[in-house]
Amino acid sequence: MAGALLEVNGVVKRFGGFTALNQVSLHVKPGERFGLIGPNGSGKTTLINCVSGSLHADEGRILFDGRDITTLPAHRRTRLGIARSFQIPKPFTSMSVRDNLGIPLEYAGHARAGGAETDEILREIGLHAKAHLRPAGLTQIEMRKLELARAMAARPKLLISDEAMAGLSHAEVDDILAILFRLNAQGITIIMIEHIMRAVMRFSERIVVLDAGERIAEGTPEEIVRNAAVEKAYLGE
Amino acid sequence: MPRLGWSVLVGIAVIAAGVALAMLRVNPYIYFAGYVILQYVVIATAWNILGGYAGYVNFGTPAFFALGAYTAVFLIRSMTAPLPVLIVAGGLVSALLGLGIGYLTLRLRGTFFSIATLALSVVLQTVIINWEYVGGSRGISVLRPAGPPFGSYVTFLFTVMVGLAVGAVLVARFIERSWIGRGLAALRDNEEAAECMGVPTLRLKLFATTVSGFLLGVAGAPFPYYLTFVEPNSAFALDYAVNGLAMPMIGGTTSWIGPVIGAVLLGTASQVATVTISSELNLLIVGVVLVAFVVLAPEGILGLVRRLRGR
Numbered sequence: 001m002a003g004a005l006l007e008v009n010g011v012v013k014r015f016g017g018f019t020a021l022n023q024v025s026l027h028v029k030p031g032e033r034f035g036l037i038g039p040n041g042s043g044k045t046t047l048i049n050c051v052s053g054s055l056h057a058d059e060g061r062i063l064f065d066g067r068d069i070t071t072l073p074a075h076r077r078t079r080l081g082i083a084r085s086f087q088i089p090k091p092f093t094s095m096s097v098r099d100n101l102g103i104p105l106e107y108a109g110h111a112r113a114g115g116a117e118t119d120e121i122l123r124e125i126g127l128h129a130k131a132h133l134r135p136a137g138l139t140q141i142e143m144r145k146l147e148l149a150r151a152m153a154a155r156p157k158l159l160i161s162d163e164a165m166a167g168l169s170h171a172e173v174d175d176i177l178a179i180l181f182r183l184n185a186q187g188i189t190i191i192m193i194e195h196i197m198r199a200v201m202r203f204s205e206r207i208v209v210l211d212a213g214e215r216i217a218e219g220t221p222e223e224i225v226r227n228a229a230v231e232k233a234y235l236g237e
Numbered sequence: 238m239p240r241l242g243w244s245v246l247v248g249i250a251v252i253a254a255g256v257a258l259a260m261l262r263v264n265p266y267i268y269f270a271g272y273v274i275l276q277y278v279v280i281a282t283a284w285n286i287l288g289g290y291a292g293y294v295n296f297g298t299p300a301f302f303a304l305g306a307y308t309a310v311f312l313i314r315s316m317t318a319p320l321p322v323l324i325v326a327g328g329l330v331s332a333l334l335g336l337g338i339g340y341l342t343l344r345l346r347g348t349f350f351s352i353a354t355l356a357l358s359v360v361l362q363t364v365i366i367n368w369e370y371v372g373g374s375r376g377i378s379v380l381r382p383a384g385p386p387f388g389s390y391v392t393f394l395f396t397v398m399v400g401l402a403v404g405a406v407l408v409a410r411f412i413e414r415s416w417i418g419r420g421l422a423a424l425r426d427n428e429e430a431a432e433c434m435g436v437p438t439l440r441l442k443l444f445a446t447t448v449s450g451f452l453l454g455v456a457g458a459p460f461p462y463y464l465t466f467v468e469p470n471s472a473f474a475l476d477y478a479v480n481g482l483a484m485p486m487i488g489g490t491t492s493w494i495g496p497v498i499g500a501v502l503l504g505t506a507s508q509v510a511t512v513t514i515s516s517e518l519n520l521l522i523v524g525v526v527l528v529a530f531v532v533l534a535p536e537g538i539l540g541l542v543r544r545l546r547g548r
Contacts, residue, residue: 052433078435090430092423094491103423106416108435154435 004063005030005189006051006082006158011060013046013213020046022213023060028158033184034191035204035221039234042210044193045087048160052084053077065157078108083156085147087163087193091135097122097146098131104154118153125149125179141172148179159183160191165199173199201225209233244410248403255399259387268395272463274504275398276456280477281484281496282405283452288482289490290418291445292425293342297354298481300361301331301450303472305457310371310467313379320382320397320459327458328451335450339443346428355478362473376468379461394459401459405452410493412448421445422491453481476520480504483527489539498538 004027013021021043028034038044049055051062053074062070069077083104092100101118109117122128125145130138135146144164151159161180165173177199184190194200200207201221209217209224211233217224224230259268280298288294305327312318312326338354345353366374385393412418423431424438432438461467480503488499503526507519534541 054429054433073437073439074432075435075437078433084433086430086433090427092426092430094422094426099419103419103431103436104434107420107437150430150434 003030004028005032005065006191007061007063008047008051009061009063011047011050011057011062013043013050013055014058020213021050021057024210024213024215025060026208026215026218028189028191030157030189031184031187032189033180033203033205034189035200035207036191036193036210037195037197037200037207037224038210041212042233043213044210045162046213047210048084048162048191048193051077052082052160075107078104078154078156081155081157082160083108083151083154083158084160085144085151085162085164087166089135089143089147091138091143091146091150093135096132096134097127097138097149100135100146100150101153104150108154121149121152124182125152126175141168141175144168144176145179148176152183156188158189158191160193162193163195164192165194165196177203244407248407251403252396252400255396259392259396262388262392265389265391268389268392270508272391272395272398273508274501275395275402276460277480277484277500277504278402278497279398279405279452279456280481281488281500282402282409282493283449283456284481285485285490285493285496286409286412286452287445287449289485289495290413290421290425291442293346293442293445294351294482295338295354295449296351296478296482297338297358298453299473299475299477300354300358301334301453302457302460302477303365303469304331304334304361305454306460306467306472307365307371308454309458309461310377310379313461314370314377320462323462324397324401324455324458328455331454331457332447332451335446335448335453336443338450339446342442342446343439358473358478362469365469365472372467374469376466378466381462381465390462394463397459401455405455406493406497408448408452409496413493417441417444479520479523479527480507483523485537487526487530487537489537491536492539495537495539502538 006028008024008026011021011024024047036044046055050057053072057070061068064080064082069080092103098118101121105117122131125148127142127145127149130142135143138146148164165176168176173196180190180192180203192200192203204221207219207221207224208215209230216229216233217227219227280302284295284298308327308330309323312323338357341353342350365371371377381390387393387396420436420441423434423436424441428438460472484499484503485496487503488497489495503523507522510519510522530537
C-alpha cells in the first residue's frame, strides 16, 4: 500500500498453541482517524502490542513511514513516532503528573523536561490544574487524560488510543472524543480501539473489525453497521 | 554544572576531614570500626542504584562484594598488585557479573529476579570454596604491604574507604539527577509504559546493574588487607545481603542521601552493639529495625521527614 503511514502485513502472533492473530493485514493512511473494533479476545490489544513493540510478531511485517519496524524495540518505535495509551492506565506512580510527561518529552519528544511544552500539553488536555499531583490523586477520567497527555508528549505521528473511554460517563466520553478530534486536526493520525460504539462510529473514517484473531471486515462506519459478518461476530447467529 | 561543582567540593571536604582524623591517631578502634561503616556506605549506595532507583531488589550483594575481595586475593597472590590496582580490578570483575545479572532482567522480574541473585551468591561461594589457589574453604592469609601512611595500615585503609565512599555517593547523586535517573525511576514505576515512552529500558537496566556491581566490587577489594585473612564465610556473609538492603530501605531509597543515612545509623548501631552487647546480636537489631521501618515508615527516614515537613 503506497503512501500508508502504518502498514501491517500478514502478522501472526501465537501464545503457545493459541493463535491470537492470524495473518492480519491492514494499513492506516497519514492523517486518518482509524477505528479498530472486535469482541473481547479478538486480538485488538495484541495487534496494538505488535505495532507498538510491546510484543513481537511471529510472522509478517510491520512498516511505519515506509520503514520496516517489525523487529525494533518499543522505545525505538516511540522515537520514530508511534505513541500509545494503555487500556489499564500505567502511570509512573512516584512522579507528579508534570514529571510523568517529562519522561516521554525527554526520551522521545526531543525536548527538555519541565519546559513550556509540558504546560502546553497539559492545558490542551485539561490537566493543567493537576500538574503537581501524583497519579494516585487523580480521578478515573483524569487518569485516562494523563495516558493521552503522556502519549502526546512523545510527539507522535501516530497515536494509538487503547480503550481510553472504557468505564467513563457519557459526558466524559465526549470530553475524550473532543481531545482526540483536536489532536487529529493537528495532523496526528489516530487509531482508536474502543468498545463504545457511539464513540468509535462517530470518530472513525474507516474501521477494521477483528474476530478471533482474524480480520473479518473493513469499511466506513455505515458499511460496518450493515455488515452481516460483524453482526454475527458480536451477537452470534 | 555549578551544582556538581559544589558536591565535588563537599566531597573533597569530607575526604580532607577523613585524612585529618587519620592524622590525629586517636584510638585505633575508631578507624577499625569507621572502615566498616564507610564500607557499608559504599555497599548501601551501590545496592540502591539498582534496588532503589531501578526497583530491582538484589539479594546477591555478598556475591559482588566477595568477588571484589577474591579478585584482590588473586592479584595479591599472583603478582602482589598494589591497592589501587586491586580496587579497580575488583570493581571491574564485579561490574562484569553485574552486566550478567542485567541480562537476567530480560526474563526475570520482581521476586524471581531477587531469588536468582540469591542463588548466584550461593553458586559463587561454592566455586570459591573449591578453588584452592585463593584459599578454598580454609581461607587464606594475606600480608599487608610494609610502611603504610598514617602509621598503621588500618588507619590508611580508613582514609581510602573515605575516598571510595565519597566517590560512590557522588556517582549515585549524579545518576539520580541526570536523565538516567529519571529513566530508571520510570522503569521502576512501570517498565512497559517506560519502554513505550521511549525509555531504552534494557540499556538503562544494564547500566544500573553494571555500576552497582562495580561499586560493590570496589567495596570488597580492600577487604583482604583489612582483615589480613579471607575465607568464604566471612566474604559471603549474610550481613552484606541484609545490610545492603536494610540500610537504603531505612534511610530512604529515592535519594542518594538515604543509603548514607541508613548506613551511618545502622552501621554505627551494630558496631556499638558488637562491642557492648554481642557480635551475634547486631544482625538481629538490623532485622528488627528493618521490620519496624517496612511496617511503619515504608519510605524510610527520608519519607518520615518529608511527611513531617508536609504537615
